[in-house]
Amino acid sequence: MSQRLIICVMLLCLPSFTAFAGDGREKSVAPLDGDNPLSNLWSGFYYAKPQTKQMQLDDFENPGLLYVEEGADIWNSRAGEAKKSCASCHGKGDVSMKEAGARYPVYSARLKKLVNLEQRINLCRTDFQKASAFKYESRELLSLTAFVRHQSKGVPVRVNIKGAAKPFFEKGKAFYYQRRGQLDMACNHCHEDNYGKYIRSNLLSQGQANGFPTYRLKWQGLGSLHRRFRGCNSQVRATPFAFGADEYVNLELYLNWRGSGLEVETPAVRN
Amino acid sequence: MFGAVSLVVANPFTLLAQDSKQSLVNYEIVDVIQSKSIPKSLTGKRGDKKRGEALMIQRSKGNCLACHQVSLFEEKAKTDPNAYGDMGEVGPTLDKVAKRYKEGQLRLLLVDAKQVFPETIMPSFYRVENLHRVGKKFKDKPILGPQEIEDVLSFLLSLK
Numbered sequence A: 001m002s003q004r005l006i007i008c009v010m011l012l013c014l015p016s017f018t019a020f021a022g023d024g025r026e027k028s029v030a031p032l033d034g035d036n037p038l039s040n041l042w043s044g045f046y047y048a049k050p051q052t053k054q055m056q057l058d059d060f061e062n063p064g065l066l067y068v069e070e071g072a073d074i075w076n077s078r079a080g081e082a083k084k085s086c087a088s089c090h091g092k093g094d095v096s097m098k099e100a101g102a103r104y105p106v107y108s109a110r111l112k113k114l115v116n117l118e119q120r121i122n123l124c125r126t127d128f129q130k131a132s133a134f135k136y137e138s139r140e141l142l143s144l145t146a147f148v149r150h151q152s153k154g155v156p157v158r159v160n161i162k163g164a165a166k167p168f169f170e171k172g173k174a175f176y177y178q179r180r181g182q183l184d185m186a187c188n189h190c191h192e193d194n195y196g197k198y199i200r201s202n203l204l205s206q207g208q209a210n211g212f213p214t215y216r217l218k219w220q221g222l223g224s225l226h227r228r229f230r231g232c233n234s235q236v237r238a239t240p241f242a243f244g245a246d247e248y249v250n251l252e253l254y255l256n257w258r259g260s261g262l263e264v265e266t267p268a269v270r271n
Numbered sequence B: 001m002f003g004a005v006s007l008v009v010a011n012p013f014t015l016l017a018q019d020s021k022q023s024l025v026n027y028e029i030v031d032v033i034q035s036k037s038i039p040k041s042l043t044g045k046r047g048d049k050k051r052g053e054a055l056m057i058q059r060s061k062g063n064c065l066a067c068h069q070v071s072l073f074e075e076k077a078k079t080d081p082n083a084y085g086d087m088g089e090v091g092p093t094l095d096k097v098a099k100r101y102k103e104g105q106l107r108l109l110l111v112d113a114k115q116v117f118p119e120t121i122m123p124s125f126y127r128v129e130n131l132h133r134v135g136k137k138f139k140d141k142p143i144l145g146p147q148e149i150e151d152v153l154s155f156l157l158s159l160k
Helices: A002-020 A050-057 A064-076 A086-090 A117-128 A139-150 A163-176 A187-191 A225-234 A246-258 B004-010 B014-018 B049-057 B071-079 B103-115 B146-157
Strands: A106-108 A113-115 A214-216 A221-223 B030-032 B035-037
Touching: A064 A086, A064 A139, A064 A214, A086 A117, A106 A163, A113 A117, A113 A163, A113 A246, A117 A139, A139 A221, A163 A187, A163 A246, A225 A246, B035 B103, B049 B146, B103 B146
Parallel strands: none
Antiparallel strands: A106 A113, A214 A221, B030 B035
């Protein structure tokens, strides 16, 4: 069968990647929380085709890094009535944003709900720069989010699900296990029960969030985690939610908890 | 590719499209010592094996090969990889499936596999209630029509 062949080819290619073993991508890591239903965490990187992995790891080839560069330009440009840049307040991203990309979404006491990184960035746009919010999934917001999260590359994901965040975490969990769409499938059917197996020509991963925003070859561009959620909802013939919807931000927290322990990889490259 | 066959399957929902609220045909589930089945044909007619094969491989219809394997198709995949290639690994092989199950059991597995395996990933091909946030285009429509269920069943029954 053709997939057997692909597996064989992948196995043959493995030795050339052993150099990266130990960085949490070619081998699994233990989840930080013992309650995690997954006993071993595998980044989606592990399930990618060898040439896709190569593309992600090579700074000259990774097309996501173009967006990161654009994000750096926005970071340093003054904007809005306040005529301030992100850097005016946060200085160099590599210091101030080292951890942020690994611990979002977080609970906002002011908004009384979770905010993810995209939304936190837009809050700084509107509140501090006195500029208009970037549209979700716009090139600007994707680039800036990729820039910010890239600063946390290599930092293990670790989200807070306690206290005020707890009810939102529970909602995200319920969403994850809810069957939906005409095909009547929940996230767990593909990403918990069947990872490591082919569904048609797609090798199923654990559906981890540690590489987002991610450059997808299929998209020919960078996309947010919520774009991926919309795709995974639509493919089971369910009505997706809007970008930035509370439902997706809650799911994002739950998913990041499932991946707590995996290193941030932004920008990852995937099929 | 399938000539007349694809004509027939091209618009399977014509019946339902006229009135998407139209109720599905009735069927009776028989439960004999932990072995549920739907003994009678959903339409009262026999299925068409060739049409069933076409429905199984069609990605917008049964798309059975997304998860299941059929050894018989491996040979065909060599000349027609688009139609028969990329068989998935999520479900069990369908080889000899008619030896493992009786006709009525297989019919129920197609109609609503969750009646037998509550946790299964397998879609319920002929059920429209108790579904969550179904996309507009698909609302109140089963994945396969009643005769299509019989057609697929007819092909499965040939796998002995």
